[in-house]
Amino acid sequence: DQQVKQNSPSLSVQEGRISILNCDYTNSMFDYFLWYKKYPAEGPTFLISISSIKDKNEDGRFTVFLNKSAKHLSLHIVPSQPGDSAVYFCAALFGNEKLTFGTGTRLTIIP
Amino acid sequence: KAGVTQTPRYLIKTRGQQVTLSCSPISGHRSVSWYQQTPGQGLQFLFEYFSETQRNKGNFPGRFSGRQFSNSRSEMNVSTLELGDSALYLCASSLLRLAGAPGTDTQYFGPGTRLTVL
Numbered sequence: 001d002q003q004v005k006q007n008s009p010s011l012s013v014q015e016g017r018i019s020i021l022n023c024d025y026t027n028s029m030f031d032y033f034l035w036y037k038k039y040p041a042e043g044p045t046f047l048i049s050i051s052s053i054k055d056k057n058e059d060g061r062f063t064v065f066l067n068k069s070a071k072h073l074s075l076h077i078v079p080s081q082p083g084d085s086a087v088y089f090c091a092a093l094f095g096n097e098k099l100t101f102g103t104g105t106r107l108t109i110i111p
Numbered sequence: 112k113a114g115v116t117q118t119p120r121y122l123i124k125t126r127g128q129q130v131t132l133s134c135s136p137i138s139g140h141r142s143v144s145w146y147q148q149t150p151g152q153g154l155q156f157l158f159e160y161f162s163e164t165q166r167n168k169g170n171f172p173g174r175f176s177g178r179q180f181s182n183s184r185s186e187m188n189v190s191t192l193e194l195g196d197s198a199l200y201l202c203a204s205s206l207l208r209l210a211g212a213p214g215t216d217t218q219y220f221g222p223g224t225r226l227t228v229l
Contacts, residue, residue: 089154098169099144102153
């Protein structure tokens with residue numbers, strides 16, 4: 001049972017435009033959500049997070065939106081840059097339990 | 112400060128064999144978690160060790176086991192390897208228990224061990 005889902009395995013975006021990566025979850029007990037970025041041959045690196053008590057968190061070019069009623073979160077990257085090409089994982093957390101990851105979305109920024 | 116290191120980086124085994132992977136966390140970090148990454152399933156949690164004790168376990172068969180030493184280094188063992196065990200195995204370390212506090216950007220991943228089972 002995949003509790004965290006990223007339904008788009010890949011996404012291509014023109015450089016300079018907005019990239020929107022989506023993530024859906026089924027467990028309403030999740031209280032913290034994170035996005036990780038992964039380059040080939042490297043481990044994931046933390047990008048941005050959001051608590052379930054908020055609906056938006058912004059850090060530079062990266063903004064995460066949370067819609068609890070829809071059990072949906074999204075990561076916006078604007079403007080998109082070539083170095084943003086990577087696989088993006090969303091992850092969810094309940095209390096002090098294990099991180100549950102989505103299957104990832106491969107983002108390709110087209111110059 | 113050195114990052115999380117994993118050895119070996121690449122490994123090829125045959126079905127039925129067993130394998131041990133090693134993870135050295137960032138100095139001072141006491142929590143080590145293991146994940147399996149496959150193209151179809153993404154990142155799946157295997158287990159977490161904190162202070163030499165397994166604190167959390169994912170939905171993997173008993174062939175997957177691990178341990179943590181007093182210096183926080185951790186090993187993961189897979190016995191009776193199957194073709195489906197081919198994956199990238201990642202370990203992550205954090206100072207405290209697994210990402211439990213607000214601002215949970217405290218989990219740092221190693222580069223992974225690429226295991227291929229033939």
